[in-house]
Amino acid sequence: MNITVKLNGIAQTIAVEPSDLLIDVIRDRLGVKSPKYGCGKGDCGACTVLLDGDVVRSCLVLAVEADGREITTVEALSMEGPNDVQRELIRNNAFQCGFCAPGVTLAAEELLRRNADPTEEEIREAVAGNLCRCTGYQQIVEAVRTAARSRRKKAGRKRRPRSGRKGVKS
Ligand code: FES
Ligand code: FES
Numbered sequence: 001m002n003i004t005v006k007l008n009g010i011a012q013t014i015a016v017e018p019s020d021l022l023i024d025v026i027r028d029r030l031g032v033k034s035p036k037y038g039c040g041k042g043d044c045g046a047c048t049v050l051l052d053g054d055v056v057r058s059c060l061v062l063a064v065e066a067d068g069r070e071i072t073t074v075e076a077l078s079m080e081g082p083n084d085v086q087r088e089l090i091r092n093n094a095f096q097c098g099f100c101a102p103g104v105t106l107a108a109e110e111l112l113r114r115n116a117d118p119t120e121e122e123i124r125e126a127v128a129g130n131l132c133r134c135t136g137y138q139q140i141v142e143a144v145r146t147a148a149r150s151r152r153k154k155a156g157r158k159r160r161p162r163s164g165r166k167g168v169k170s
Pocket of ligand 1: 045
């Protein structure tokens, strides 16, 4: 059967088998390689993508379930260079081998989209499903906190009303 998905903003129609997994279709058929095949059982988070904005394990999702939906991989965050979360992860040397990086980054991005000011506990909880064998998560947490802070600052600047003209009382 044919399915149509919007992958990183681009609509794609592709023929799939009912048993095809989303991760295989994304990587092998659509050529986007950032979701990694780790455990294949939903345990490691290496295959994380956003499906209609929600974190999912693409090794547990059938491609047919994604029909008509929007898939986001980490490539979408860096269309115009690394985004703020990615920049902070790099600046904090948050990764070593990088195998977990796409999944961790998407989990952090999803967290900040729904929670602009997460606590350390909330950050740890958001990335807990993304297993990292190389680090102790501390730099990841620091990076996400800093990205959240700078995103709030930026949003505050955008929201701040223009000050009145000098000498005009409001
Ligand atoms: S490969 Fe999907 S959770 Fe491990
Ligand atoms: S940096 Fe190697 S698994 Fe996370």
